Amino acid sequence: MQIAIASGKGGTGKTTLAVNLAVLLSEMFAGTDRKVLLADTDVEEPNSGLFIRGKLIDEEIKYRLVPEWKEDKCTLCKRCANICEYNALAFLGISVMIFPELCHSCYACSDLCPEDALPMVPHRMGITKRYHLNDNLQFMESRIDIGVEQATPLIEQTRKFIKENYDDTWFTILDAPPGTSCPVMEAVKDADLVVLITEPTPFGFHDLKLAIDTMEELKKKYAVVINKYGIGNDDVLNYCHDKRIPVIGKIPHLMEAARLYSKGKIMIDEIPEIRSEMEKIYKGICQLTEVKA
Amino acid sequence: MKEIVVLSGKGGAGKTSITAGFAALGAKQLVLADCDVDAADMHLLTAPEILREEDFYSGKTARVITEGCVHCFKCMEVCHFDAVLHKGGEFVIDPMECEGCGYCYHICPTHTIEMLPRLAGKFYVSKTRFDNTLVHARLGIAADNSGKLVTKVREEAKKIAESQQMDYVLIDASPGIGCPVVASLTGANFVVMVTEPTVSGMHDLSRVYELIEKLHLKSGCVINKADLNKKKAEEIKKFLQAKNIRLLCEIPYNIKFTEAISLGKTIVEYDKGMLKDKIVSTWEKVKELISE
Secondary structure, three states: OEEEEEOOOOOOOHHHHHHHHHHHHHHHOOOOOOEEEEEEOOOOOOOHHHOOOOEEEEEEEEEEEEEOOOOOOOOOOOHHHHHOOOOOEEEOOOOEEEOOOOOOOOOHHHHHOOOOOOOEEEEEEEEEEEEEEEOOEEEEEEEEOOOOOOOHHHHHHHHHHHHHHOOOOEEEEEEOOOOOOHHHHHHOOOOOEEEEEEOOOHHHHHHHHHHHHHHHHOOOOEEEEEEEEOEOOOHHHHHHHHOOOOEEEEEEOOHHHHHHHHHOOOOOOOOHHHHHHHHHHHHHHHHHHOOOO | OEEEEEEOOOOOOOHHHHHHHHHHHOHHHEEEEEOOOOOOOHHHHHOOEEEEEEEEEEEEEEEEOOOOOOOOOHHHHHOOOOOEEEEOOEEEEOOOOOOOOOHHHHHOOOOOEEEEEEEEEEEEEEEOOOOOEEEEEEEOOOOOOHHHHHHHHHHHHHHHHHHOOOOEEEEEOOOOOOHHHHHHHOOOOEEEEEEOOOHHHHHHHHHHHHHHHHOOOOEEEEEOOHHHOHHHHHHHHHHHHHHOOEEEEEOOOOOHHHHHHHOOOOHHHHOOOHHHHHHHHHHHHHHHHHHO
């Protein structure tokens, strides 16, 4: 079982929802064989780890493969530079220069080089860490190195790692990156349900509609949670009602919640209204995915 | 002509509200560029009238020509993106997965794969209600290449600013530190980092600053919602001091920002008191620092 928490607009509460829901479920699962994996795939700015701390299980440097120019084998035929659609190889007359940040690791230059002068070699993207919190909760985070421009390959590796290593006893909650383009599309690929979190403002509403369009295009099942409920207006609620999009939670706008967030604290222990809203959200998720609560 | 980029690693810190405030104040001096092409919101506050609209093509997508295909499966074997499917005896390329690398096109022995230009989004030049130019875009649904669309928006804004003899291009960037952000920063003369005194605000500021440092850019910082957590605000100020980054201003948490957005107004139009004063003095400071 995997859910992804996404949003078009940044700062609407993805991390808050992901972290609090993960802690709540781990408490509910205590004493059973069910476990929660919280995975932060917002690799550019991963924040979930600021709210939960645990014992490091393992860490792994992550690489993707890019070509390396072998001067001794190259005959300067220029085929590679002609083939590359991303301008990741520049033919400089007497040498070939490679720009790893532009490379999409398609292998075309490497495989089609008649002289084998462009072997694929590992290029560092970032790091993935896993933490143990308790018998029912694990946390995993991937982050790209500063200066690495492509987020998607690291998200893809993280997603595949989860698929291979976590079976059905795990309830996985993915904290996805903001936006509507490639990184978020990659993050939600394996999700059984995408929870789109928004705020009831014109910015939140506008970006929610973009996120909904993306989920429709990807043919993903999705539901909406409204955060900071009470500010702004009712446009989001009315829109979801008209389009028959399930709204599975309304997290109230409370200054106390904003203060706890600022300190990196879990809210369900301190604000009963937020705990009960999280419980409602979990019930909504179970209903939509036909999983027993 | 100078480029000013407003960014924040973290989303929701107040980038767009602050940028729109600057835009209203400096309307006669600047061209506005919304480089958050993934979730562009600037038009909601500037009510632009679209003057020019263009399809934006970027990269390519492969397509199989069924006639002549000898079913050698080579295209499927070489694709590293699992974009080639074999459905009902025919090869089909999934445009959502295809990255347009052209490996299949080059390897196909019967030349029955063609590479077509890919529609990546739409791009607009508009006139705002402040009577200046806004360059903005809309990334195609679930499209790739947001970095290239950002570059297109930025370059177009620059061109227009030069032809209109404007002093500044003001850029609203996307959250994060990846390719769309780097593309926004390419020509920057000054960067305004917007943050908030939260654990995430501090964390994301330090990462985005590391990027700015790497690119050797001049920058200053706005701490928004500064009274939300005074201890964190102090921590951010210590960080700024240690890195020798100018603190441009501290803005207290205020529901008026949300109210202004709800009315489609900028904060400098909606508030006539302290919040407006803060944005005015910050804008003046930015202009001063950029000309140093």
